């Protein structure tokens with residue numbers, strides 16, 4: 595089978611395709627013929643060597659964490675899934691494994707049946723950012739129509755799920771996006787939208803109960819300016835030191851800083867599938883064929899896209 599791998603850290607230049615045997619499966623795994631996998635910023639952060647504390651430096655490495663496809667084989671102890679099922683899922687160790695392959699072996703507890711009314715690219719877009727968004731909502735606690743929430747970087751994959759989940763919860767949401775995202779942010783339920791190329795969000799002093807930064811460019815220190823006295827900052831892009839530091843500092847401040855980690859599971863997938871049934875839409879704005887993988891990663895890394903970018907395999 596074909597696989598996209600890299601054998602050293604670097605730009606998309608280090609990506610290459612190789613031929614390798616199909617993986618064999620354990621009793622609790624399924625083998626899935628991959629039809630699509632989605633691109634996440636984590637893919638290139640790992641490839642550029644920015645996450646070695648978690649990813650390690652062992653090569654070859656593969657790209658991608660969430661995928662959709664057709665079940666080819668099932669392990670002897672697997673129940674509830676059969677050969678031929680259309681499924682989506684995520685690999686267990688997102689930092690060390692990858693799904694940029696024609697066939698992937700995965701733990702059956704991280705594979706779910708694909709709803710018939712979404713395609714493989716849409717399904718492959720759910721686990722990582724969908725779970726991150728559902729986790730963010732959990733961390734927000736008791737939100738209601740008067741809770742003012744700022745979603746900075748609102749029209750990538752994470753923001754697409756978060757805005758629509760927030761809409762189903764009801765809250766007063768301000769989305770910050772580039773010009774091309776304004777109409778999407780409105781259609782996904784934001785009460786107001788700020789185009790970051792035209793308006794400075796930092797003019798909204800002490801305006802928000804919750805700020806979540808999906809751009810990775812704001813940071814807690816800056817965010818405090820626009821947070822109310824007892825507000826919450828949610829951070830999905832923490833530096834390693836911020837994880838323990840935030841726990842300690844939160845003991846002494848009324849403004850709180852919480853880190854978000856996406857750990858896909860049947861619980862979160864259930865929340866997301868329910869939201870889909872209630873009208874959540876998954877926008878995959880660009881799909882690349884497998885052979886154009888370098889172009890796909892270059893495109894995604896540049897930014898400026900809406901929702902998700904995916905790679906499909908024939």
Ligand SMILES: NC(=O)c1ccc[n+]([C@@H]2O[C@H](COP(=O)([O-])OP(=O)(O)OC[C@H]3O[C@@H](n4cnc5c(N)ncnc54)[C@H](OP(=O)(O)O)[C@@H]3O)[C@@H](O)[C@H]2O)c1
Nearest residue numbers: 635726747749750751752772808809830854855856897898
């Ligand atoms: N902790 C976790 O478990 C976890 C899970 C999933 C994702 N993440 C992280 O969460 C972040 C968001 O994920 P994603 O998949 O949604 O990434 P994404 O698709 O790249 O979205 C990021 C968004 O930020 C916007 N942005 C860029 N510069 C901005 C600025 N100056 N002000 C406001 N917005 C700006 C981008 O818009 P333009 O492209 O138009 O500039 C883009 O829509 C990423 O850093 C990702 O690594 C963490």
